[in-house]
Amino acid sequence: MTIKTDIAVIGASPAGLMAARYAALGGAKVTLFEKKEEIGKDPHPANSVFKGMMNITGEKIDSSYVVHNIKGMKLISPGGHKIKVKTQGYALDKGAFDRFYEKKALSEGVEIKTGVEVVGLNRKDSGVVLKTASGNADVTDRVKAKVVIIADGILSKNAQAVGLQTMKHPEDIAWGTELTIRAPGIGEPGYAEYFVGSLAPGWKATYLPRGEDEAAIGVYVRRHGKNVDSFLNPWIERFKELKNISDDEFEIVERKSAGDPIVAIPNQTYTDNIMVAGGAAGQSGIGYAMHAGQIAGNVGAMAIAKGDYSARTLSKYRSDWRSSLYTEHVFGRIGLETLRKMDDSEIDELFELFEDEDVSSLIKGKTVNQGLSVLTLMLQKKPSSILKAGAFFRNR
Ligand SMILES: Cc1cc2nc3c(=O)[nH]c(=O)nc-3n(C[C@H](O)[C@H](O)[C@H](O)COP(=O)(O)OP(=O)(O)OC[C@H]3O[C@@H](n4cnc5c(N)ncnc54)[C@H](O)[C@@H]3O)c2cc1C
Numbered sequence: 001m002t003i004k005t006d007i008a009v010i011g012a013s014p015a016g017l018m019a020a021r022y023a024a025l026g027g028a029k030v031t032l033f034e035k036k037e038e039i040g041k042d043p044h045p046a047n048s049v050f051k052g053m054m055n056i057t058g059e060k061i062d063s064s065y066v067v068h069n070i071k072g073m074k075l076i077s078p079g080g081h082k083i084k085v086k087t088q089g090y091a092l093d094k095g096a097f098d099r100f101y102e103k104k105a106l107s108e109g110v111e112i113k114t115g116v117e118v119v120g121l122n123r124k125d126s127g128v129v130l131k132t133a134s135g136n137a138d139v140t141d142r143v144k145a146k147v148v149i150i151a152d153g154i155l156s157k158n159a160q161a162v163g164l165q166t167m168k169h170p171e172d173i174a175w176g177t178e179l180t181i182r183a184p185g186i187g188e189p190g191y192a193e194y195f196v197g198s199l200a201p202g203w204k205a206t207y208l209p210r211g212e213d214e215a216a217i218g219v220y221v222r223r224h225g226k227n228v229d230s231f232l233n234p235w236i237e238r239f240k241e242l243k244n245i246s247d248d249e250f251e252i253v254e255r256k257s258a259g260d261p262i263v264a265i266p267n268q269t270y271t272d273n274i275m276v277a278g279g280a281a282g283q284s285g286i287g288y289a290m291h292a293g294q295i296a297g298n299v300g301a302m303a304i305a306k307g308d309y310s311a312r313t314l315s316k317y318r319s320d321w322r323s324s325l326y327t328e329h330v331f332g333r334i335g336l337e338t339l340r341k342m343d344d345s346e347i348d349e350l351f352e353l354f355e356d357e358d359v360s361s362l363i364k365g366k367t368v369n370q371g372l373s374v375l376t377l378m379l380q381k382k383p384s385s386i387l388k389a390g391a392f393f394r395n396r
Pocket residue numbers: 010011012013014015033034035036044045046047048049116117118119151152153154158176177178256257258259260261277278279280283284285286287289
């Protein structure tokens with residue numbers, strides 16, 4: 001069977017669902033393909049959003065997917081120096097979050113086809129022909145689309161298939177494992193905690209309270225391969241010690257691993273008929289990916305209205321995205337690269353400078369890339385800490 005549509009979106013990611021919704025809002029006929037049988041089932045391990053980050057999307061937080069309110073985050077150095085950042089955040093039921101945005105896309109008229117994987121992509125005439133497979137690949141369809149928005153996640157096969165090098169520094173993807181854990185009262189506190197230093201080289205070990213007896217803990221590591229168990233296992237033991245949890249009280253309920261392009265920089269994100277958004281384009285963070293999806297959806301609808309799907313027309317996606325989010329990505333990279341090159345003692349010294357300050361004011365009016373752009377702002381703010389920023393230029 002051959003299906004015809006104006007815009008085909010691949011992947012019900014935060015970027016894909018927003019792209020589909022905004023393209024439909026702009027008047028295009030939109031079909032979204034998701035290989036999972038059900039949106040919201042077995043969701044991506046991302047489990048929190050901060051208000052500053054969501055503000056960029058203009059979306060209001062909805063209680064249907066919030067499991068716990070977070071007052072802010074504590075950044076903790078190897079020696080235990082704490083920097084507190086007050087910023088409203090939310091621990092998510094990510095499945096409910098995905099379903100919430102599925103409903104919004106449906107209500108704008110997006111046709112959603114679940115259990116359908118896009119397995120091939122070819123530019124033909126003035127459009128794109130997609131090959132899809134469903135039900136163990138014994139049912140295949142052809143889809144003719146004028147524009148395709150690829151939002152199929154960090155391991156995107158479709159962006160590769162059309163020859164796009166979507167990120168600079170792919171070697172810097174952070175590989176993370178998140179555990180959902182249970183222990184008495186572990187979900188009650190109001191602050192997320194991010195531990196930095198050699199316990200999780202290149203980024204962080206995390207603790208996110210999720211209400212009552214549930215929390216998430218994880219590690220995110222760069223340049224040490226995809227399997228981060230050698231960092232996760234010591235983190236589990238250290239966490240139990242820090243929170244006084246006995247082995248009997250501690251239970252791991254779920255474990256998920258994935259890659260996060262937090263330090264990659266989006267590169268080739270469009271070509272004739274095609275745009276790439278979200279993790280597939282090196283755009284990390286739920287809010288940032290959603291906003292990129294909004295821009296791609298708007299530009300797609302505009303291209304359909306004009307009847308011009310050339311790279312020249314779609315380049316508006318890149319220019320709008322750059323003016324809105326590029327600086328955030330560059331700041332994020334500078335901050336995390338500096339951190340990766342600093343020794344534990346240097347991180348301690350830097351944190352000591354800010355220990356008793358309310359650094360929340362440093363991020364006023366800014367979106368917060370999981371709190372770690374705070375590090376870059378700290379480096380800028382205190383002249384003495386600029387010396388530490390020299391670590392950014394170290395060649396290692
Ligand atoms: C462990 C971990 C934790 C994270 N936690 C957070 C967090 O708490 N907050 C935050 O803001 N960011 C977080 N991130 C960042 C995260 O990467 C992004 O924010 C985002 O949620 C991930 O979306 P994505 O674009 O990678 O797509 P995904 O959510 O991975 O979605 C891609 C979708 O495409 C579908 N798909 C793939 N291929 C095809 C195909 N060929 N045909 C049809 N469908 C297809 C998949 O089934 C999937 O549903 C985290 C990242 C990692 C790795």
